[in-house]
Amino acid sequence: MSLLGQVALLLWKDVRVEWRARELIYATMLFSAIIVLLFSFSFLGGAPPTVETMSGVLWVAIALSGMLGIGRSFEREREADTLRALLLAPIDRSALYLAKLLSITLLMLLTASVVVPGLLLLFGMKVGPGSAWLYFVTLLLLGIIGFAAVAALFGASLGRARVREVLLPLLVYPLVVPALLAGARGCYGVLYGTAESMTDALRWIKFLLVFDSMAVILGLWLFEPLCAQE
């Protein structure tokens, strides 16, 4: 089976398991909705939130609820020791890493699908004409891929570490700071909507492209030595 075939098979399995259980989908979507709702309450009766705030809320909600889902997703693989079964299978370990990266990306995109409408409705967020939406979606996608590339590496490699639930966010958050900052600054540029701020957003898109490439390459390189043997 080709590498792509292996990735597709592993991704199919993750999506199917997730769809059957739905606990992660519901939990992360609900959690992200609560975050947006709580932030929106803090602006009730006061000055309307600025675009900087909206961009910040967007990425805080994605980062927090995404981590909740990622932690649980790897925990499920460990409960029945299925992660070891996958590591023992005759497949390219890169396929395992890429499939996890993609399934985390899908889960975080689902989170974004709750957060963005929440911001549009509760914060009166306006994204502007067609190209602004394109920039906005690209920033979201690239920021999430960068986050997922780091989370997939550490989520799988923490193995049976006793405090892995605590270690995972402690390891992942500091490393994804550049992606979160770039996402937040880029989205701010898009929401601000001037020609100059859009150029700025494009710069952050380029930055994210570089960050994601580096994160994925490092992930592919480090996944096997970190996961292979005790």
Add this chain to the structure above:
Amino acid sequence: MPTDGGAVSHVTLRGIYKDYGPKRALSDVSLTLEKGQVLALLGENGAGKSTLLGVLALQIRPTRGQLLFDGQDVSELDGLWLRQNLSLLSHEPRCYSDLTARENLVFFARLYGVGGSDAARQSLVSELLARVGLSSAADRPSRTFSRGMVQRLAIARALVHRPGLLLLDEPYTGLDQEGVRLLSSLIAEERARGAIIVVISHDFEPLASLLDTAAVLRRGRLEKTQRYEPGTCSRDQLLSLYTRAAEQRAGRSA
């Protein structure tokens, strides 16, 4: 790349040590396993049996020593080929509880490149489900299974790619009498096919008639290895081997 078991003709452990910090889990373990051999690993809890199985399954890297497949060090062999020829049935079922028994087996069959076409794979999986007595529960999520049924599914998963080296850690756990008979006949079939089988079990009764070698591990050290003609070993012989090794050890330390 071979996809059928029996592709491994012998496996050799040479002076294997495994340390976890200051604790030595395995100490100078040397052993050769031949094609079609069934080895029973005996020993008290914490003797290092599961660690040894982990080393054979390439999941635990020995601190010192060599693991050879067909005379070649595993570090020089293709990892994919090695993993294609290995199977480990551990304490955990290693199956997805939200997938049905059939989906689990089809997934692992595809992962191991077994069956070729989808139709062939489905038929192979149906046959395997029938062999482990799960045909009627094939389309139920495995989270609805009893402990024994989960163990049967785990056995089917371990056999789906017909491995050359089959490692079984307490395979009789949770099985009823029929399940025990079924597993014993599956082990006999795998042995006849040429697979090398290593079994850890405290259940000597069904194990005795299957094995041709028994090895006693104590505190990480291989204390005694005994060969039998296949089908001639009894539960009492195993028990006596186990206790004799303990007595010899006690005598030495006295």
